Amino acid sequence: MxxxxxxxxxxxxxxxxxxxxxxxKHPLEYKSTYQLMIMVILSAQDSDANINKIAPDFFTKYPNLTSIQKTDLETLMQSISKVRNYPSKAKWILDISKMLQNDNSIPLTMKELTSLKGIGRKSANVIMRETGQPAEGxxxxxxxxxxxxxxxxxxxxxxxxxxxxxxxxxxxxxxxxxxxxxxxxxxxxxxxxxxxxxxxxxxxxxxxxxxxxx
Structure with missing residues (x-):
């Protein structure tokens, strides 16, 4: 048959x-929705293993979106220089931090997530799944x-x-x-x-x- x-x-x-x-749980070793969002952005065209490796130092330096707002693009780029396409990703993350202002403003719907720079449908689906949201894809x-x-x-x-x-x-x-x-x-x-x-x-x-x- x-x-x-x-x-x-x-x-x-x-x-x-x-x-x-x-x-x-997703292989990205995140501890909060903020960390998940940042790591998902960084992992595009890169490996989860590499992002897990650089994440502890990054989040020690930038524990939340508010802390990212206080830095400049050049400094942020240096913090993720071992990540593929880091110049663009640093700009996206800095722009997102200024747009959302704080961790409590991180959206959890497909429409809102994909309106953020650096987050496409795949990334949005990961964030929504990991945070227990109803699936939209x-x-x-x-x-x-x-x-x-x-x-x-x-x-x-x-x-x-x-x-x-x-x-x-x-x-x-x-x-x-x-x-x-x-x-x-x-x-x-x-x-x-x-x-x-x-x-x-x-x-x-x-x-x-x-x-x-x-």
């Missing part, structure tokens, strides 16, 4: 990874972009926004808040660029596995 010629009940098929990964990071088409949920596409849109059409809203990170964790741990298929909880429903091994 070819599972992929039928209308797929993806909520049921993806349940094994939801059971394992649901509620697992699905996290589509580089792991999801690789893994979701492999499984067979959607067609391959390198555009994160298109991947998110396709996933939102394919999956019920009831799992939007958790499924993005569940697929991401699967991609980080099992479905690597060179996948460890025999260890995968989804191998029985996976298009890639079916094509490779059946």
């Amino acid at each position: 070819n599972l992929f010629e039928e209308t797929s009940d993806w909520e049921t098929k993806l349940e094994p990874i939801l059971q394992v990964y649901k509620g697992r 699905i996290i589509a990071d580089l792991h999801v972009i690789r893994v979701a088409p492999r499984i067979g949920i959607i067609s391959e596409n390198k555009d994160g926004n298109k991947v998110e849109k396709d996933l939102m059409q394919a999956l019920p809203k009831s799992i939007w808040s958790e499924i993005g990170m569940a697929i991401s964790f699967l991609g980080r741990e099992i479905c690597r660029p060179k996948p460890k298929c025999e260890e995968c909880l989804l191998k029985n429903i996976c298009r890639y596995y079916e094509m490779q091994f059946n």
